[in-house]
Amino acid sequence: MIVVTLFFEFALLSCVAFGGATALLPEMHRVVVENHHWMDDATFTHLYAIAQGAPGPNVLVVTLIGWHVAGLAGALAATVAMCLPMSMAIYLLIDRWEGFAGARWQKAISLGVAPLAVGLIFSGATLIAQAAAFGWAAWLIVGATVFVNLKTKLHPLWLIVLGGAIGLSGWV
Amino acid sequence: MSAAATPESQNRPDLRALFLAFSSVGLSGFGGVLPFARRMLVEERKWLTAEEFNALLGLCQFLPGPNVVNLAVVVGKRYQGALGAIVAPVGLLSGPMLVVFGLAMLYERYGSLPVVQDMLRGIAAVGCGLLFAMAWRMGLAIKSKAAFLPFAVLVVAAIAWLRWPMPWVMLAGLALSGGLAYVRLGRS
Structure with a gap:
């Protein structure tokens, strides 16, 4: 059951992850530490540190959180949840990309998202500092x-x- | 992307090649592997031209989610259809995931030791600094800072200080910031 909750929580988050998984740190902290009490502040910080020391894409911090919450099934569920929705979107969109690349609304979204990602990543940094005291x-x-x-x-x-x-x- | 200009015809990777190439990319970098993906795709294997890479990256960054995973999906689909779109990201992630599983097991076993916790706190401090530096660098890259950086400040206030839920903050932020960009694009 916890695996299903984890999957849907992270799948929802993936749809607003402008700036990648790193931008999600504050919201992941809210979900796994504050809302569900799946781990404490110190553990969250430790998992973030471990992900920093491991090779691979930034998304692996999600894998580690999933592992800690529900073992192997949790790790797979969290990782797939983080990747699947937008992978499917891009799979369907890619053939039409050239049709709307450069359109005014497309440029507006690209420009508009950039400062939001900056704010999210900055917030992620302050969150780690807070959680680690x-x-x-x-x-x-x-x-x-x-x-x-x-x-x-x-x-x-x-x-x-x-x-x-x-x-x-x-x-x- | 004209057919003659792409290197597609000369070296069309099969599923195995996609899996192995993306596996090597996944294991090469710390804190992000995008530069390694570019080197593999454009310079080493020539599966994409530099222009194609930039165009695809534009789409991958336009959508939320892990950019490099999205990129693997696109390249996989291009060369091997639906199966390729599964195999390439799985290749990208499976190697690093095995490493992370190993580290997670070590953490479960030794994570309560004070010496391990001390070490992880030191790494977390560096990681925190790397995030501040990344935010700074991304902020510098924004064009017309006076118009758009205030939205970054608003996001920090909403997320880090007020602790509002991120999906709503992002929707509202995108409407405001994207709306402003839309208006400004119309004027120029």
């Missing part, structure tokens, strides 16, 4: 990460490794 050391890491990521071409994986190492020291 970051102290000053964590905020220092956040600031340093923003700076290095924007100012250098260093691969983010190195930052993740470094963050894990600093975390191991117990200061964060």
